[in-house]
Amino acid sequence: MSAIADRRMRSALLTSFAAPADVVRWFGAVQAQDFGLAKWSLGERLPGVTDAEVQRSFDAGEFLRTHVLRPTWHFVAPEDIRWLLRLTAPRVHATNAHVYRQVGLDAGAFATAHGLLTEALAGGGYRTRKELAGVVGAAGLPSTGFGLGYLLMHAELDGLVCSGPARGKEQTYALLEERVPPAPERDPDEALADLVTRYFTSHGPATTRDLMWWSSLTRADIARGVALAGDRLRHEVVDGVSYWSGWHETAPPGSPTVHLVQGYDEYLVAFTESKHVVRPLPPATSVPNSVLLLDGLVAGHWRRTSTKDTLQIEALLHRALTPAESAALDAAAARQAAYLDLLPSVATRLLDEPG
Structure with a gap:
């Protein structure tokens, strides 16, 4: 096994935590389009935890599910959701722009949808996707397929809605301002350095191109973030490839595992x-x-x-x-x-x- 793979296993796979939200905080965000298997990604790193315990943590809002980083769902910690959206949502919107046009969504449609979603979800009115489809469909907005999906994704990226507690086997949406207590806005440079440091510490050794894929940030953004992180990161070149990592260390794993x-x-x-x-x-x-x-x-x-x-x-x-x-x-x-x-x-x- 290469030294890079061995160290990445220790930083991303073998680290143990006390609670589901701790895993999410460690990574910064955890890809979660398949909700059940994404919960197992947390459980794999939580010795002794059960799926029911992870679900209770999610339903309690200890970690959330929303679109961030890329055009897919991620688990994020409540205290991280706003600054992650500020950093990455503009890039995801830019990626989505052609689809918005293809499904007939423009600024007017988004403004109308935001108003309808706010009214439907206000006061802790958790609603399922199907229920929200009826709300926006009644106003002539897309209520099925990609149109509905991208309408709701836009509202998530704009920080209007996020996940609510599950209702049986169905996911619900909630207003972000009601689901997560208000928090002071972070300095943009501090947020950028935090995301870059967290990625390379939890996933490293990894490359800047890896981080570009993961975060949707530009090469210039990442270069600035690395500079801001300073000695929180270490750099090495292996087989001609430039890698970055944090200083996190765990004991060598037993073999075979x-x-x-x-x-x-x-x-x-x-x-x-x-x-x-x-x-x-x-x-x-x-x-x-x-x-x-x-x-x-x-x-x-x-x-x-x-x-x-x-x-x-x-x-x-x-x-x-x-x-x-x-x-x-x-x-x-x-x-x-x-x-x-x-x-x-x-x-x-x-x-x-x-x-």
């Missing part, structure tokens, strides 16, 4: 230029939605099904496991089963086998 992560986990999705360091596979090989990591490197993927009492993990592997590696896989499956309050069952298959 298996992690069953989702494909949008920050350990995998937060990189572009240097994503290959944890993927010792041919370039044409895609990484599926659920990834099996062996000592921090992609070794296959996994599927899960469940019955009333049992979580069934099928591991699809690039090679056969040793007895010690099989035991590590069993331990990883047991962690996920306990998170879901189920008993584990594990089966393995090589990827070149039929099945």
